Amino acid sequence: MKVKKAVIPAAGLGTRFLPATKTVPKELLPIVDVPSLFYVVEDAVHAGIEDIVIVAGRGKTAIEDFFDTSYELQDLLVKTGKEAMAKRLDQIQNMANIISIRQKQAKGLGHAVYAARPAVGNEPFAVLLGDEVMLPTKEGAPSVTKQLSDIFAQKGESTVAVMKVHEDDVSKYGIVAIENEQSPMKVTEVIEKPSRGSAPSQWALPGRYVFTSRLFALLKDLPPGKNGEIQLTDAMTAIARSEGLWATPFVARRYDAGDKFGYLQANIEQGLLHPEIGPRLKEYLKILSQSL
Secondary structure, three states: OOOEEEEEEEOOEEEEEHHHOOOHHHHOOEOOOOEEHHHHHHEEEEEOOOEEEEEEEOOOOOHHHOOOOHHHHHHHHOOOHHHHHHHHHHHHHHHHHHEEEEEOOOOOOHHHHHOOOHHHHOOOOOEEOEEEEOOOOOOOOOHHHHHHHHHHHHHHHHHEEEEOOOHHHHOOOEEEEEEEOOOOOOEEEEEEEOOOOOOOOOOEEEEEEEEOHHHHHHHHHHOOOHHOOOOOOHHHHHHHOOEEEEEOOOOOEEEEEEOOOHHHHHHHHHHHHHHHHHHHHHHHHHHHHHOO
């Protein structure tokens, strides 16, 4: 039951970051000096994923170009003393096979995941949202996808990451209904962005999943749900009621890089940890806080 394939839906228009995303995919907006999508791919690679299917839309060929080999760039990085970045790029290009699939119509997250079926086939697979960055809390710690894959290997059933959110924020996420709060938690239903009063819990889905291939059959015949879209959460309810679905809290530093505040938060925190600019940024923030 090893998970060797992953799907990264990256077809969104990035309207919250316009006008920047008019020509640059939001997934390639940098966190300091590394595109957010780079971190997502690393998350998968560190879980032993071999094939990564990126589901992109029109105007996002830059994503394919980023993960392609650029001999000129590699040479330039080495010559300018950026061997560490050159090594990171080289590792990603060689550790995983990047497969690009076009989502021709924007019909929801469920539709985007279903578009990856030809490349995934009948194998279990992970799904990682392209604007959700989750970094290990310390060097050598397992990635979130690795944490899920380990539980999947034990249970043999689909497994998703969850985090507890404030009751005022439940309407921003898919929310799971669970039988008990002992991890891993048995999921009975998944509701897409419920109102505060109708949420079955405060356990939210931040964008990391591992599914059996049964999900594709459920998505194929799934009618449009909330907002007239094919909702991944509806298929998750169906799989919970048939094969079984588990949820587990995860250990990681999580940033919603698709949200302006989350994106800035990621840049500040990663900037403070950056060996080149960290000390200067820390001093600047101290001075700035005193002057405001």
